[in-house]
Amino acid sequence: MHIEFDFPAVLERWPSFLGGAVLTLELAFIATLFGGILGAIGAIGRRSRNRSVANICTIYVEAIRNTPLLVQIFLVYFGLASIGLKFSAFSVAALALVINVGAYTTEIMRAGFDAIPQGQIEAAEGLALSRLQIYWHVILLPAMEKVYPSLTSQFVLLMLASSVTSQISAEELTAVANYIQSDTYRAFETYILVALAYVVLSLIMRAGFWGLGMLIFPRQRRLGTPL
Amino acid sequence: MGGHLNGNHLLFLGQGMLWTFGLSVIALGGGGIAGFIVALCRVSPSRWLRIASGAYVQLIQGMPLLVIMFLAYFGLAAIGVQVSPLAAVGASLTVYVSAYLGEIWRGCIRSVPRPQWEAAEGLALSRAQRMRMVILPQAVRIATPPTVGFMVQIIKNTSLASVVGFVELTRAGQIINNSLFEPFLIYSIIALVYFVLCFPISRLSHRLERRGGAARETLTPA
Amino acid sequence: RADLLDDIMKAKKIRIATDLAIPPSGMIDSNLQPTGSDVETAQLLAKDWGLELEFVQTTGATRIPNVQTGKADIIISTLSVTPDRAKVIDFTKPYAALQSVVGGLKSLPVKDWPDLKGKTIAVSRGTTQDQVLSNMKDRDLQIARYDDDATMVTAAVTGQADFIATSATIVNQIGVKNPARPFEPKVLIQTFDLAVGLRKNEPRLMEKLNAWIETNLKNGKLNAIYKKFHGSELPQEMRG
Amino acid sequence: MPEIAAINQKANQAGIGPATAPASPVVMLKDVHKSFGSLKVLDGVSFEVGRGEVTVIIGRSGSGKSTALRCIDRFERINSGEILVCGHRVDDPGLDLRALRQDVGIVFQSYNLFPHLTIEQNIILAPCAVKRVPKPAAKELARRVLAQVGLEDKLHAYPEQLSGGQQQRAAIARSLAMQPKVMLFDEVTSALDPELTGEVLKVIERLAADGMTMVMVTHEMGFARGIADQIVFMHRGRVHEAGPPEMLASPRTPELSQFVGAGL
Amino acid sequence: MPEIAAINQKANQAGIGPATAPASPVVMLKDVHKSFGSLKVLDGVSFEVGRGEVTVIIGRSGSGKSTALRCIDRFERINSGEILVCGHRVDDPGLDLRALRQDVGIVFQSYNLFPHLTIEQNIILAPCAVKRVPKPAAKELARRVLAQVGLEDKLHAYPEQLSGGQQQRAAIARSLAMQPKVMLFDEVTSALDPELTGEVLKVIERLAADGMTMVMVTHEMGFARGIADQIVFMHRGRVHEAGPPEMLASPRTPELSQFVGAGL
Numbered sequence A: 001m002h003i004e005f006d007f008p009a010v011l012e013r014w015p016s017f018l019g020g021a022v023l024t025l026e027l028a029f030i031a032t033l034f035g036g037i038l039g040a041i042g043a044i045g046r047r048s049r050n051r052s053v054a055n056i057c058t059i060y061v062e063a064i065r066n067t068p069l070l071v072q073i074f075l076v077y078f079g080l081a082s083i084g085l086k087f088s089a090f091s092v093a094a095l096a097l098v099i100n101v102g103a104y105t106t107e108i109m110r111a112g113f114d115a116i117p118q119g120q121i122e123a124a125e126g127l128a129l130s131r132l133q134i135y136w137h138v139i140l141l142p143a144m145e146k147v148y149p150s151l152t153s154q155f156v157l158l159m160l161a162s163s164v165t166s167q168i169s170a171e172e173l174t175a176v177a178n179y180i181q182s183d184t185y186r187a188f189e190t191y192i193l194v195a196l197a198y199v200v201l202s203l204i205m206r207a208g209f210w211g212l213g214m215l216i217f218p219r220q221r222r223l224g225t226p227l
Numbered sequence B: 001m002g003g004h005l006n007g008n009h010l011l012f013l014g015q016g017m018l019w020t021f022g023l024s025v026i027a028l029g030g031g032g033i034a035g036f037i038v039a040l041c042r043v044s045p046s047r048w049l050r051i052a053s054g055a056y057v058q059l060i061q062g063m064p065l066l067v068i069m070f071l072a073y074f075g076l077a078a079i080g081v082q083v084s085p086l087a088a089v090g091a092s093l094t095v096y097v098s099a100y101l102g103e104i105w106r107g108c109i110r111s112v113p114r115p116q117w118e119a120a121e122g123l124a125l126s127r128a129q130r131m132r133m134v135i136l137p138q139a140v141r142i143a144t145p146p147t148v149g150f151m152v153q154i155i156k157n158t159s160l161a162s163v164v165g166f167v168e169l170t171r172a173g174q175i176i177n178n179s180l181f182e183p184f185l186i187y188s189i190i191a192l193v194y195f196v197l198c199f200p201i202s203r204l205s206h207r208l209e210r211r212g213g214a215a216r217e218t219l220t221p222a
Numbered sequence C: 001r002a003d004l005l006d007d008i009m010k011a012k013k014i015r016i017a018t019d020l021a022i023p024p025s026g027m028i029d030s031n032l033q034p035t036g037s038d039v040e041t042a043q044l045l046a047k048d049w050g051l052e053l054e055f056v057q058t059t060g061a062t063r064i065p066n067v068q069t070g071k072a073d074i075i076i077s078t079l080s081v082t083p084d085r086a087k088v089i090d091f092t093k094p095y096a097a098l099q100s101v102v103g104g105l106k107s108l109p110v111k112d113w114p115d116l117k118g119k120t121i122a123v124s125r126g127t128t129q130d131q132v133l134s135n136m137k138d139r140d141l142q143i144a145r146y147d148d149d150a151t152m153v154t155a156a157v158t159g160q161a162d163f164i165a166t167s168a169t170i171v172n173q174i175g176v177k178n179p180a181r182p183f184e185p186k187v188l189i190q191t192f193d194l195a196v197g198l199r200k201n202e203p204r205l206m207e208k209l210n211a212w213i214e215t216n217l218k219n220g221k222l223n224a225i226y227k228k229f230h231g232s233e234l235p236q237e238m239r240g
Numbered sequence D, E: 001m002p003e004i005a006a007i008n009q010k011a012n013q014a015g016i017g018p019a020t021a022p023a024s025p026v027v028m029l030k031d032v033h034k035s036f037g038s039l040k041v042l043d044g045v046s047f048e049v050g051r052g053e054v055t056v057i058i059g060r061s062g063s064g065k066s067t068a069l070r071c072i073d074r075f076e077r078i079n080s081g082e083i084l085v086c087g088h089r090v091d092d093p094g095l096d097l098r099a100l101r102q103d104v105g106i107v108f109q110s111y112n113l114f115p116h117l118t119i120e121q122n123i124i125l126a127p128c129a130v131k132r133v134p135k136p137a138a139k140e141l142a143r144r145v146l147a148q149v150g151l152e153d154k155l156h157a158y159p160e161q162l163s164g165g166q167q168q169r170a171a172i173a174r175s176l177a178m179q180p181k182v183m184l185f186d187e188v189t190s191a192l193d194p195e196l197t198g199e200v201l202k203v204i205e206r207l208a209a210d211g212m213t214m215v216m217v218t219h220e221m222g223f224a225r226g227i228a229d230q231i232v233f234m235h236r237g238r239v240h241e242a243g244p245p246e247m248l249a250s251p252r253t254p255e256l257s258q259f260v261g262a263g264l
């Protein structure tokens, strides 16, 4: 074949790569934080005794999980603009990602909530704790502990999926890669580097989640149970 | 440029949908078999097999599918191996799906309670017999809901096959949109089609999950 | 190693990489047939050389790898020539040119570059417009990059963008889609030469393509195709 | 043991020692019926428990013992009948659940300590969250109830670091920290080996001696005989026989005699 | 009961009745040491079990009873010492594991029936897969061993449709179907209520009466006293006392006397 690899030609753009990687991480962070909160609320909603609350949460989950992220991003970005609300691409990208990962998190957290033995909840009820107190003190943390691996995988997946926000002018890693590759026409070098960058980012995220796990699950820290 | 959505366009989307469907079948068929092997390696008594398959899973799960497809199609060609688009996409999806399903299934095999493994061992069953007669039948019941749930992801992810020239549902929509400039209409239609493809599967997964939940409880007597 | 031209002639078939999602150069018509200026150029070439034509569907990002790895023979897909790109693939003589402008809302009082200071301009990522504007560091422009023309146009139609940098043809199209937001060309950026791309070191094919382009620019066929889709003539000096 | 005295102050102030006869009942079930779907589980259960009294419920598996206990703390809602606990009308749909549960402590077979909290955190959770006891006072309280069950040194351990018997005692301490007026125990020793069982039963014996009102389901016949003021033998959702512990020695019905004989 | 006789044919052919003294030992542990990481669990355990003998291991939780039992069937590998079972050198790394396990049947506290198979399928699984018994013969065998444990009517039930005691008896039947020479039981009744416990113990008593060699861990002291030829009291990973059942009545060490007394 007639391909001579020239990594330096692409590598010299490392500040752009770095900028893109940082933006990707920022998006992932915001989506993880708020998506996590949204997911916890959604999961509580899905288990609510109030039928309409539960139904709304179910519709949210099903609508998001069964349509592509790209389409959701377009609908949010252009939809908001059509009704006169103009936000930066970054805000919209972050918003769309939060909504998206919130739906997945809802399902995962619900499974975690369901996995808390009924006996635990009854013991808490027997201690006169209110429903909210039970969620907060007895269910939330152990449930998160149980589903922590799936939860973190989902967030890493989200980070990888955030590449589609390049479509609406968010300058994350893939966007930068596309720019560099069309500027230099060095597609292979760019794609190989971007693959490496994503692997590194996902390792960073996993390490971060591991550290976070150590922090919020003190029992794991004390007893050394592997997460 | 311009013009209005007509029957031909819908036909075009329909063809795209068929590709989406076909690619999904390939992904799940190939990925299912490979994933099964990965899962077995992940629980293998051999340390090296476990480590190697673990690294494989980590690597693949750290890469966007788009990049895997790109490297499979163009990267292999660059080192002199010409592959057809279908082969490249099939291989990429197989590799990608195998990493995820392998990991899901490993969890399911692992979640068959330890005493069950020991009971089988105590009956002098060989390792293969234990797997086949005792562990796998139980793991399958646990594995069905997450596997079916993962199918939904794959159906949506086949859209990335456009990178090697497949005009599946999303790409078909893009092409039509780029000549009609009706993004709302077209993307809403695409969303709807995906929803129609995916929703029944999601529901199925829920139903199975509820039944699987009951099954799981019976796995740990007393 | 084999010569690409011989291969093409032996196969009686030429495989041309074209992105069918970049109107008005490549798109599909309402009968789902490929159409656009690049498409007709490709068809003309195949006819002249007596070859069967196969379009290799690409996206913007995969045009180059497709010829590098031999999955397509040449690219006719609004490739504009830059020195960086010329290190990776070879370009023929230009067969067309693209007039790029900054278009803006009719109602906005913008006449020249200074008026665009601090304004956000939407472009298609990685296009030559993108490169040129990105290099205008002193003009203090904000650039929003979209993945393709359609998304960029949608941004303009819905109000996410008040300025776009693209061809004049596309700028005029926006008002048709949303009469409430008519756009007009405001500032001329530059006229870019568009060339056919092929993998490096194929001198015989290059020679034959150059000859063909020269002939068809002279006889006006390429100009006619261009005018049909872009609404304007090719620049005088190109027509020879 | 001054701590125990403090906890049981009220009972003692009322002048009721462990051995005196019941005054007005603290727990009363009257013709309680309860079905799960078509399965009748309680079929007209009635009994009373006086202040400071220990009632032991026995019966074979599935006879409805746990269900009866759970109805008392409104973990199950009954279909008909009347339940009165410390002045709360448990059968009333408008019952203030949390007020009821402040007066009633319940401990199950599976200890159900919260695994992510240390023993101290397990104990102070409810007093702090429900009764708004300030943290330092709650910690003091935790130390006191743990001493009561002989676990003062396990304050900062996590449940999984404790043996089964220790976990069960910690669960009892957690209930005690809410200073309940009645304690319910559902087979609290049946997951334990004889030695651990002994530890837990000793704790319960001490509670009884201090005048705590208790209802317990147990299979430990010897223990039941020793501690109970009243024994309730359930069979097929009914109270088949009830009376003082001596009734175990001379069963009136063949069912009870079979049950007592079965354990070898 | 001709079936039982058939199963225990070999023992009887050897002329060894239930009450006779042991001949050459079927199970022998000699100075067995076993650690989990830094935790020493077995610290020089030795005992022997003769053909047709019943040995009961007792001791408090964590003393290493289960571990000792598991070492006999090579579920755990020992660090040093010697284990000989039916002529198999269990401590030998090159041991033919599956041959050993054809000679040894083991039953755990959690019955571990395979939930996806009927009782019959549970029972014929190993004979068909391991010993290549043809299906019809295996089914005949299943019927026989189920009759032995009093469950002939449950052939086609799934485990979850059985009560705990029935599940445990089915698990014993499954082991019997492999016609083992030794049976190991690890607290097989401790998840059961007194009545169900009685059912299971009766089955084991019958096995003992028919001359099966058995090693069992149990907390049922009364039962141990009645059935054992030898009692092994473990404490902190050692055999603290061993001897005939009468030793329970007059413990020589304070540990045993505390253990025996603790259960109230």
Ligand SMILES: Nc1ncnc2c1ncn2[C@@H]1O[C@H](COP(=O)(O)OP(=O)(O)OP(=O)(O)O)[C@@H](O)[C@H]1O
Residues within 6 Å of the ligand: D036, D039, D041, D059, D060, D061, D062, D063, D064, D065, D066, D067, D068, E193
């Ligand atoms: N939530 C429930 N739904 C349906 N049936 C139930 C439920 N809880 C209990 N039962 C049934 O009610 C009957 C009585 O159960 P209960 O737990 O009160 O018995 P028990 O006397 O406590 O038995 P055990 O000694 O085994 O604990 C049983 O047949 C049981 O299967």
Ligand SMILES: Nc1ncnc2c1ncn2[C@@H]1O[C@H](COP(=O)(O)OP(=O)(O)OP(=O)(O)O)[C@@H](O)[C@H]1O
Residues within 6 Å of the ligand: D193, E036, E039, E041, E059, E060, E061, E062, E063, E064, E065, E066, E067, E068
């Ligand atoms: N796989 C293991 N890894 C680490 N420690 C273990 C393991 N299995 C058992 N232990 C430890 O070894 C010790 C002895 O355990 P073992 O199960 O033999 O006791 P036991 O006498 O059977 O007790 P119990 O009556 O509670 O069943 C315990 O301290 C236990 O925690």
Ligand SMILES: [Mg+2]
Residues within 6 Å of the ligand: D065, D066, D067, D186, D187
């Ligand atoms: Mg019960």
Ligand SMILES: [Mg+2]
Residues within 6 Å of the ligand: E065, E066, E067, E187
């Ligand atoms: Mg044990």
